[in-house]
Amino acid sequence: MFVRFLPVLFMILSSASMADVEADREAFRAFYAKRFSSIPVEAHVDGVYALDEAKRAQWLEMEEFPPYEFSVDDGEALYDEPFTDGSGYGDCFADGGAVKHLYPRFEGGEVVTMEVAVNQCRVQHGMESLAYDSEEMMQLTSYIAYASRDQLIDIKVPEDALPAYERGKQFYYSRRGQLNFSCSHCHMQIVGSQLRAEVLSASYGHVTHWPTYRLKWQEVGSLHRRFAECNGQVGAEALPLQSQPYRELEYFLTAIARGLLLNGPASRK
Amino acid sequence: MKKVMLTILLGLSYTVLADSASKIDSASKIDSASIIDRAEKLNAEARARHNAWVPTQRFIDQANSALSSGDEEGAKAAADKAVFLAEASLKQADVEQKTWKQRQLVK
Numbered sequence: 001m002f003v004r005f006l007p008v009l010f011m012i013l014s015s016a017s018m019a020d021v022e023a024d025r026e027a028f029r030a031f032y033a034k035r036f037s038s039i040p041v042e043a044h045v046d047g048v049y050a051l052d053e054a055k056r057a058q059w060l061e062m063e064e065f066p067p068y069e070f071s072v073d074d075g076e077a078l079y080d081e082p083f084t085d086g087s088g089y090g091d092c093f094a095d096g097g098a099v100k101h102l103y104p105r106f107e108g109g110e111v112v113t114m115e116v117a118v119n120q121c122r123v124q125h126g127m128e129s130l131a132y133d134s135e136e137m138m139q140l141t142s143y144i145a146y147a148s149r150d151q152l153i154d155i156k157v158p159e160d161a162l163p164a165y166e167r168g169k170q171f172y173y174s175r176r177g178q179l180n181f182s183c184s185h186c187h188m189q190i191v192g193s194q195l196r197a198e199v200l201s202a203s204y205g206h207v208t209h210w211p212t213y214r215l216k217w218q219e220v221g222s223l224h225r226r227f228a229e230c231n232g233q234v235g236a237e238a239l240p241l242q243s244q245p246y247r248e249l250e251y252f253l254t255a256i257a258r259g260l261l262l263n264g265p266a267s268r269k
Numbered sequence: 270m271k272k273v274m275l276t277i278l279l280g281l282s283y284t285v286l287a288d289s290a291s292k293i294d295s296a297s298k299i300d301s302a303s304i305i306d307r308a309e310k311l312n313a314e315a316r317a318r319h320n321a322w323v324p325t326q327r328f329i330d331q332a333n334s335a336l337s338s339g340d341e342e343g344a345k346a347a348a349d350k351a352v353f354l355a356e357a358s359l360k361q362a363d364v365e366q367k368t369w370k371q372r373q374l375v376k
Contacts, residue, residue, distance in 0.1 A: 027375060027376040173369040173370075174369045175369075177323070178322045178358075188374075232323065235322050235323045236321070237322065245319050
């Protein structure tokens with residue numbers, strides 16, 4: 001009798017976990033829509049500049065001569081340069097590199113971010129992989145981000161990717177470091193409030209604009225570099241760029257941002 | 270004969286005493302080095318769980334440089350702090366394994 005219902009039970013359980021991603025996305029949207037009822041929830045793609053008028057004015061001034069422009073141009077030249085076997089990035093990525101809205105993907109049992117995909121493409125075609133913090137990697141991803149502007153994030157979380165998604169989510173909500181803070185403490189619980197000279201931005205929209213030129217860095221840097229800095233701020237040891245936990249964290253944050261507009265590269269303070 | 274016995278006895282007790290004295294001496298050396306060792310092992314465990322704290326390594330480094338400059342007490346003090354922090358970071362990882370769920374947004 002019970003055995004007859006097992007398949008049904010299994011279907012209910014697995015469809016429940018499939019729906020979780022969508023439920024998480026809706027919960028994030030609802031949370032920030034309620035917390036900042038005077039701005040559309042999509043406006044958070046501009047981070048802190050969606051929340052603070054004075055900072056926004058300064059930022060728009062900075063964007064008049066976008067400090068990431070050279071990086072995009074150099075990236076385009078690199079993108080078009082053929083590999084030694086005569087192929088190129090165009091053999092790996094469609095639409096002139098306007099593919100960022102499809103990343104990270106879940107492939108071969110792991111989360112493949114844009115940076116990892118760039119290196120996979122190179123290695124497939126007999127080239128050496130690039131260091132994740134190299135100027136060349138930042139230029140290439142700047143160009144890809146630029147080519148992908150105005151696309152809507154469209155990643156899927158297939159059934160076999162749910163454990164990776166869940167680990168990313170756990171990372172987001174877990175307290176770390178001697179200060180004992182989770183990402184959610186700063187970017188959710190006390191979002192919008194001031195921390196030293198900075199205003200805390202919403203996590204919804206945190207993934208749309210990378211890589212980003214930061215005045216503090218004096219160069220274009222990656223999302224994982226920012227993760228590392230946020231870890232460091234609470235006294236937690238940073239993890240390597242593109243390490244599995246950071247990729248899974250990015251996967252979680254991108255999945256809940258499905259439908260948001262890509263607006264990279266961007267500039268930040 | 271008596272004199273010989275006394276000499277042997279004295280000699281024996283001297284070696285025993287000297288031996289235990291040197292044991293105490295090396296015990297305190299092993300002590301600070303082994304606290305550092307323990308701190309390093311615990312911190313490696315925290316790191317493997319992606320949950321190491323920045324100051325832990327700082328105190329380990331401090332303990333090592335105190336030890337190499339012969340400052341036994343300084344080495345112990347720093348190593349003790351490192352052990353304390355490494356244990357706390359592992360405790361945090363254990364606790365968070367469950368409690369993160371309570372923070373989760375639900376619609």
